[in-house]
Amino acid sequence: MDVVVFGAGSLGSLVGGLLAREHDVTLVGRAAHVERVRASGLRIEGEVEATVHPAARTTLPARADLALVTVKSFDTERAARALARCDVPTVLSLQNGLDNEATLAAHLDGRTVLAGTCTYGARLLGPGRVACTGVGEVALGAREGGPSVAADRTGRAFERAGVEHVVAEDMPRRVWEKLAVNAGVNAATALARVPNGALSDPPGRDVAHAAAREVAQSARGEGIDLTEARAVASVDRVVRATASNRSSMLQDVERGTRTEIDAINGRIAGPDAPVNATLAALVRTWEDAEGLRES
Numbered sequence: 001m002d003v004v005v006f007g008a009g010s011l012g013s014l015v016g017g018l019l020a021r022e023h024d025v026t027l028v029g030r031a032a033h034v035e036r037v038r039a040s041g042l043r044i045e046g047e048v049e050a051t052v053h054p055a056a057r058t059t060l061p062a063r064a065d066l067a068l069v070t071v072k073s074f075d076t077e078r079a080a081r082a083l084a085r086c087d088v089p090t091v092l093s094l095q096n097g098l099d100n101e102a103t104l105a106a107h108l109d110g111r112t113v114l115a116g117t118c119t120y121g122a123r124l125l126g127p128g129r130v131a132c133t134g135v136g137e138v139a140l141g142a143r144e145g146g147p148s149v150a151a152d153r154t155g156r157a158f159e160r161a162g163v164e165h166v167v168a169e170d171m172p173r174r175v176w177e178k179l180a181v182n183a184g185v186n187a188a189t190a191l192a193r194v195p196n197g198a199l200s201d202p203p204g205r206d207v208a209h210a211a212a213r214e215v216a217q218s219a220r221g222e223g224i225d226l227t228e229a230r231a232v233a234s235v236d237r238v239v240r241a242t243a244s245n246r247s248s249m250l251q252d253v254e255r256g257t258r259t260e261i262d263a264i265n266g267r268i269a270g271p272d273a274p275v276n277a278t279l280a281a282l283v284r285t286w287e288d289a290e291g292l293r294e295s
C-alpha cells in the first residue's frame with residue numbers, strides 16, 4: 001500500500017516508520033527531518049528498535065492509497081486544504097482533540113475520512129530519529145461509527161506491518177473518551193507544571209475528574225454514550241499508567257510552542273462546563289502572552 005503521512009513529527013514518524021516495515025511510506029515533514037531521513041533513513045529507538053527507509057518530502061505527493069494525518073489539531077484545516085489536492089481515497093486522523101475528522105471531511109468531498117485514536121507514545125529526538133516511548137494501540141473506524149470497508153482495509157495494512165490496532169465500530173465514543181482523558185490530564189498538568197502522576201490525589205485529581213465529567217455530560221448532549229463514571233475511570237487508568245510522563249501539553253508549554261487547548265478543553269468550554277472553560281482560558285492566556293495564537 002502507498003501510505004503518505006502528513007505531519008511527520010513525533011507520532012507521524014513513529015507510525016509511518018512502523019508501517020514502512022511493510023508498505024511504501026512517504027513522510028511529509030519539515031526540511032531538516034526530511035533531509036536526514038532521505039540521507040540515512042529513519043531510526044526508531046526505545047520500545048521498538050528499527051531503521052527504516054521511507055520516502056520523505058516537504059510537500060504532499062500527487063497520489064497515495066492512504067493518508068495518515070498527524071499534524072497538531074491547530075494545523076488540521078491547512079492539512080485538509082492540502083490533502084484536497086492529493087489523489088487519496090482514504091484519510092485517517094490519529095490526532096487528539098475533537099472535530100479533526102469533521103474538518104478534514106469538510107474539505108475532502110468524495111473521500112472516506114476515518115477516525116482514529118492512538119495510545120502509542122512517540123517523541124522526535126532530532127532529525128531522522130524518533131523514540132517509541134510506549135507501545136500502545138491504534139483504534140480506527142468510521143467517523144460516524146458502524147462498519148467500514150475502508151477501515152477494514154486500513155486495519156489489514158496495519159496488521160501486515162505489525163502495528164497494534166483494533167478496527168472499531170464505536171469510534172465516536174472512543175474519540176470522546178480520549179477527549180475526556182486529555183481534558184482531565186493535559187491542561188491541569190501543563191498549568192501546574194507536574195507529571196501526570198500528580199493527578200493521583202486531591203486537589204489535582206479533583207480538577208481532572210471534574211473536567212472529565214463535563215466532557216461526558218457534553219458527549220451525552222451530542223448523543224454519545226459516555227458515562228461520567230467511565231470518563232473518570234479512564235482518567236484514573238491513564239494517570240496510573242503514565243504517572244512519570246509529562247503530558248504533551250506540559251511539553252508544549254515547557255518548549256514554548258502552541259498547545260492543542262482549542263480542540264481539547266476549549267471544545268467543551270461554556271456555561272455548562274466551567275472547569276473546562278477555566279482551564280482553556282488560562283492556557284489561552286499563556287498562549288496570548290507568548291504570541292503563539294497569531295498564525
Ligand SMILES: NC(=O)c1ccc[n+]([C@@H]2O[C@H](COP(=O)([O-])OP(=O)(O)OC[C@H]3O[C@@H](n4cnc5c(N)ncnc54)[C@H](O)[C@@H]3O)[C@@H](O)[C@H]2O)c1
Nearest residue numbers: 007008009010011028029030070071072095096118121122
Ligand atoms: N506524540 C504522541 O505520543 C501522540 C500520541 C497520541 C496522539 N498524538 C496526537 O498526534 C498529533 C501529532 O502529535 P505529535 O506529538 O506528533 O506533534 P508534532 O508537533 O511532533 O508533529 C506534527 C508535525 O507536523 C508538522 N507539520 C505541520 N504542518 C505541516 C506541513 N504543512 N508540512 C509538513 N509538516 C507539517 C510539524 O512541523 C510537526 O513536525 C496531535 O494531535 C497529538 O495530540 C500524539
Ligand SMILES: CC(C)(CO)[C@@H](O)C(=O)[O-]
Nearest residue numbers: 182185238242245247248
Ligand atoms: C494520554 C496522555 C494524556 C498521556 O500523557 C497523552 O495523550 C498526552 O500527553 O497528550
